[in-house]
Amino acid sequence: MIKLQPEKFELETTTVWSFPERGKWATHQPNFRGNWAPQIPRNLILRYSKPKDLVLDQMCGCGTTLIECKLTGRNAIGLDINPKMVEMTKNNVKFDIDEDIPKTEILVEVGDARNLKDVKDNSVDLIATHPPYVDIIKYSDGKIERDLSNIHNIDKFCEEMEKVASECFRVLKPKKYCGILIGDTRRKTYFTPIAYRIMQKFIEVGFKLKEDIIKQQWNCETTPYWTEKLKEYNFLLIMHEHLFVFEK
Numbered sequence: 660m661i662k663l664q665p666e667k668f669e670l671e672t673t674t675v676w677s678f679p680e681r682g683k684w685a686t687h688q689p690n691f692r693g694n695w696a697p698q699i700p701r702n703l704i705l706r707y708s709k710p711k712d713l714v715l716d717q718m719c720g721c722g723t724t725l726i727e728c729k730l731t732g733r734n735a736i737g738l739d740i741n742p743k744m745v746e747m748t749k750n751n752v753k754f755d756i757d758e759d760i761p762k763t764e765i766l767v768e769v770g771d772a773r774n775l776k777d778v779k780d781n782s783v784d785l786i787a788t789h790p791p792y793v794d795i796i797k798y799s800d801g802k803i804e805r806d807l808s809n810i811h812n813i814d815k816f817c818e819e820m821e822k823v824a825s826e827c828f829r830v831l832k833p834k835k836y837c838g839i840l841i842g843d844t845r846r847k848t849y850f851t852p853i854a855y856r857i858m859q860k861f862i863e864v865g866f867k868l869k870e871d872i873i874k875q876q877w878n879c880e881t882t883p884y885w886t887e888k889l890k891e892y893n894f895l896l897i898m899h900e901h902l903f904v905f906e907k
């Protein structure tokens with residue numbers, strides 16, 4: 660019998676979040692590389708939406724956000740450019756929930772976050788999403804052309820993310836929120852911002868910045884490699900990401 664709900668969960672109250680233990684309840688996949696800890700969408704969902712609301716994750720990966728929607732009684736749309744991710748998400752949202760949680764609809768299909776053609780204007784109550792961080796993790800090994808994790812050039816990545824931002828603004832209802840987690844990188848040993856550039860794109864399409872939350876990173880797979888490099892070139896390990904919350 661799987662444990663459906665977290666044993667200990669408290670809503671975050673500050674702008675620094677840290678989850679040394681990645682949530683393992685329900686069908687979450689703690690070992691999947693590149694997903695976000697379920698505590699992140701759970702915090703966004705509980706703080707910025709109510710039961711029966713419609714939540715969108717248009718880069719849903721293996722479905723962490725969608726699982727949390729089902730567990731908290733929110734309707735949800737999950738899209739991903741990668742059919743394998745869509746299959747994984749569909750499997751991960753297949754479980755029975757307790758009777759006291761409102762029954763909801765969870766729709767999962769292949770789609771491009773830059774063109775949410777089947778999502779109506781002003782129809783979504785909350786967006787909670789987590790794009791690739793350029794090509795730091797490649798989700799389709801270069802095999803899916805429209806996969807944003809194939810893009811190495813940061814200017815090009817930001818241009819494509821501007822299309823994602825515009826679509827977020829179009830589909831979200833006024834006064835509602837969009838949470839997006841994004842990290843930075845290092846190029847030729849120099850700290851190379853991605854997060855603040857993406858933040859700027861969201862502001863340019865019309866959003867107001869409600870929160871800039873620093874999320875501490877744990878269990879980075881690249882750590883042993885970088886530990887060597889940082890000694891050699893004298894730089895610091897990047898151990899944080901930004902969770903921006905925008906208001907339409």
Ligand SMILES: C[S@@+](CC[C@H](N)C(=O)[O-])C[C@H]1O[C@@H](n2cnc3c(N)ncnc32)[C@H](O)[C@@H]1O
Nearest residue numbers: 694695718720721723739740771772789806807
């Ligand atoms: C960081 S992962 C998301 C992980 C997710 N939060 C989870 O917990 O499983 C980024 C996802 O974006 C997807 N993706 C890349 N380009 C996309 C695009 N143009 N439209 C939709 N999804 C895309 C990738 O396939 C990958 O699954």
